[in-house]
Amino acid sequence: MTTELKPGIIVRRLTKRIGRKCILEDVDFSIQPAQIAAVIGPNGSGKTTLLRILATLMRPSDGDIRVAGYPLPEEAVLARTHVGVVLHQPLLYSDLTARENLVFHARLHNRENSDHQISQLLQRVGLAGREDDLVRTFSRGMQQRLAIARAILTNPDILLLDEPFTGLDSEGIVTLTVILKQMADRGAAILLSSHDVPGVEMLATRFLILNKGKMQVSIGKSELSENGLLSVYQKSFPPAGEAQ
Numbered sequence: 001m002t003t004e005l006k007p008g009i010i011v012r013r014l015t016k017r018i019g020r021k022c023i024l025e026d027v028d029f030s031i032q033p034a035q036i037a038a039v040i041g042p043n044g045s046g047k048t049t050l051l052r053i054l055a056t057l058m059r060p061s062d063g064d065i066r067v068a069g070y071p072l073p074e075e076a077v078l079a080r081t082h083v084g085v086v087l088h089q090p091l092l093y094s095d096l097t098a099r100e101n102l103v104f105h106a107r108l109h110n111r112e113n114s115d116h117q118i119s120q121l122l123q124r125v126g127l128a129g130r131e132d133d134l135v136r137t138f139s140r141g142m143q144q145r146l147a148i149a150r151a152i153l154t155n156p157d158i159l160l161l162d163e164p165f166t167g168l169d170s171e172g173i174v175t176l177t178v179i180l181k182q183m184a185d186r187g188a189a190i191l192l193s194s195h196d197v198p199g200v201e202m203l204a205t206r207f208l209i210l211n212k213g214k215m216q217v218s219i220g221k222s223e224l225s226e227n228g229l230l231s232v233y234q235k236s237f238p239p240a241g242e243a244q
């Protein structure tokens, strides 16, 4: 009997230097297929840099990194075809409609999605009725919803999301939560960053705490004490004036 093993994300000794500054240092973790992991940490701890490297938008300085089985940076082009990304900036084409943005993205990935599929996807992210409106007429939250639709359009094996709940209303938060759980159920390996510690505790099953570019904690949901993730986080970052 053969068991299909999908690779997910494997990161060993990832280091990123920009100039003389070390942004990430010897970061180690892995995310299995069908797992949702959250990276948390204070402003400037390196979350965005980590996600950008995994999304092949930035080169690592050192380390052994595999995304969907492809080593980075060597096989970045192939890795990219397996990855869906939501970044801080939605990076949409503002003079195209929502539908045209998705059609364009699908073509970049050599996909042809039917009008019906695109309508269904836009409906799924709560943009029914706005399919043929120009993106420049969209609110921040609507643009975020469209960026989420674009990220899942090709049904990627890997999803990388930088603070994806920012700008969403409470219905949008529920919608995204459902989408992420469905994607994980279908086998996607998901990594998202957030500042909402209680929020990610409900969603994810592995938590990575970054502190000044170092992986301070990597803990599974089942390993958390009854005090939960917030107490682990607070121990990592005691308020100023309190002893570590």
Ligand SMILES: Nc1ncnc2c1ncn2[C@@H]1O[C@H](COP(=O)(O)OP(=O)(O)OP(=O)(O)O)[C@@H](O)[C@H]1O
Binding pocket: 018, 021, 023, 041, 042, 043, 044, 045, 046, 047, 048, 049, 050
């Ligand atoms: N292009 C760059 N040149 C120099 N330093 C950079 C560059 N990009 C990021 N940094 C530095 O790297 C560190 C990590 O930044 P990063 O954006 O990854 O943090 P973050 O955890 O995502 O922060 P936030 O929670 O504020 O979004 C910061 O000190 C930042 O100043």
